[in-house]
């Protein structure tokens with residue numbers, strides 16, 4: 001179910017593409033079982049962090065409709081059982097938005113769970129699903145995957161063909177997506193990883209991307225996630241960004257946190273903690 005938030009003059013709609021059972025050992029192979037104990041209360045509940053959410057965000061601001069990330073998509077889901085079907089287009093339809101209403105599609109990074117609805121294949125023909133949109137792609141990730149042989153099939157099928165379709169622009173940190181939306185380079189999880197800052201009417205919202213896959217990581221910034229490309233850089237980025245988000249009390253949306261994945265970073269009993277809205 002889409003959830004709409006107001007950030008100054010911007011409307012931020014939190015969308016859920018899929019979710020599946022969160023396997024903490026698979027995501028954090030180096031973290032021993034007992035290290036999770038202080039976070040046991042974050043692991044339960046019907047919509048609690050026992051599920052890994054695959055979120056995306058639609059922003060309506062400055063006369064534009066912007067979609068940040070496109071989920072797993074319909075073709076390939078997350079590994080393991082219990083993944084729910086891909087719903088991103090249904091969720092957009094529920095708020096009255098069709099694929100042709102999207103002006104800009106932008107990505108935090110090019111991992112398979114963030115690019116899945118990009119393209120439509122009809123026989124040999126590949127076309128952009130969001131047929132009026134410009135696709136803003138993190139340059140560091142684009143170069144990284146174009147230089148590799150091995151990659152997840154969703155990246156090969158849903159991200160790399162963008163280069164042949166004349167719809168793509170490569171971007172880095174500090175890119176003005178619109179007057180109120182700017183990218184911030186947050187490398188480590190992937191080489192070109194971007195977060196997005198929405199600043200409007202004196203309010204701020206930070207789209208975190210994959211700096212954290214579980215709320216425990218707000219405190220445990222040194223926990224390395226299985227797909228952190230450069231663990232040292234990922235940890236350094238997390239520390240710097242999380243301290244700032246705690247200090248400035250921005251609204252944060254974190255696509256892998258339990259839906260609707262919006263909240264703030266607060267300090268409770270000496271630990272940095274996720275406080276859902």
Ligand SMILES: [Zn+2]
Nearest residue numbers: 111113114210
């Ligand atoms: Zn992800």
